[in-house]
Amino acid sequence: MGPMSTNPVRQTCSHPHHCSEDVRLRVMARSPLTRDLSPEQRRELDTHLRALSWAEGDPLMLAGDTPGGVHLIMSGRVRVTRDTIEGDEITVDIAAPGDVLGPLDTVPVPVVDSAWAMETTCALFLRAETLGQVVSEFPPLAMALLRLQQERLAAGRDREVAQTTRTVEQRVAGVLLQLATRLGQVRPDGSVLLQVRLRRDDIAGMASTTVESASRAMAKMKRNGLIDSGREWVVLLDAAGLADL
Known part of the structure; x- marks a missing residue:
């Protein structure tokens, strides 16, 4: 077999995106991960954030990848999908501005779901190591992280129960x-x-x-x-x- 003319592996197609400090702070004020921080704490955290954007159809992350942090969605819509054991791709969620995408962990870990931009999408990226660093500095962030982890677990349980009871x-x-x-x-x-x-x-x-x-x-x-x-x-x-x- 000859060499493939194109690489079949889809890469994460993120691009650096410029947005004002005011826009970034507004996103943090409504995101469940950062909204309990004080304005001063958000400004401090802002120095660790990187703004990225994706075109419609681009993957923000692919199952099995290690994105190395979380995305705080600024604008756009994101389809979150999961591959079934039969090889089908199903939608498990749709993320909107303010939502948090990626593993809620303070060390880089692989993701089980993929995420695709449904339209032009912008997000703030917070590295896992930075999240681990600021959790100890900002107790409201630690509580928000714990709450989000619990909500994700509860949503998964509710989904399983609903399949058999509704x-x-x-x-x-x-x-x-x-x-x-x-x-x-x-x-x-x-x-x-x-x-x-x-x-x-x-x-x-x-x-x-x-x-x-x-x-x-x-x-x-x-x-x-x-x-x-x-x-x-x-x-x-x-x-x-x-x-x-």
């Missing part, structure tokens, strides 16, 4: 409500538009079901006046009705 329709409703809390835009008529290009397979992956089952559940919700939807968009017409499910 119907597909209930799981899909839960996914839509969860996305609404982070990505929802309330419109004048009281409906909530999910501000993300949402594919059916994204919803299916997050609800731990098949695309066909997720589509059937959403069609039923649409008939019942709970949601409206089209190609890559969803509007919640009756959030209370979804919660009742």
Whole structure:
């Protein structure tokens, strides 16, 4: 076999990104990892951060990589995916501005999930070693780190329990409500538009079901006046009705 003409391994396509100190501090003020720090502590931490950007479709990280730190999303949307044992790729989360991506560890460790920019995305990168260094200096950061780790564990447990105790329709409703809390835009008529290009397979992956089952559940919700939807968009017409499910 002759040599390949192109390298099949996809690399992380990050680019240095310039943003003002004011923008970086605003991101830290809303990120769950850094929002409990004082303004002075955030300015100190800012000296350790590096701003990066990715184009649509670029990977922020790939499963098995060791990114060496965490990303605080500044702008854009990021699809977090996981490879199944059958070799399929499923969506497990969608990250938005303020969210933290990467291993919450103070030493570099490999990641189990991949993360892909759904649109032009910018993030602040904090090295694991720096995180370990400042945790001892800033107790609120240590508490936030512990809280985020616990939340990630709890989310994983909830996902496993939901697969055996909830119907597909209930799981899909839960996914839509969860996305609404982070990505929802309330419109004048009281409906909530999910501000993300949402594919059916994204919803299916997050609800731990098949695309066909997720589509059937959403069609039923649409008939019942709970949601409206089209190609890559969803509007919640009756959030209370979804919660009742």
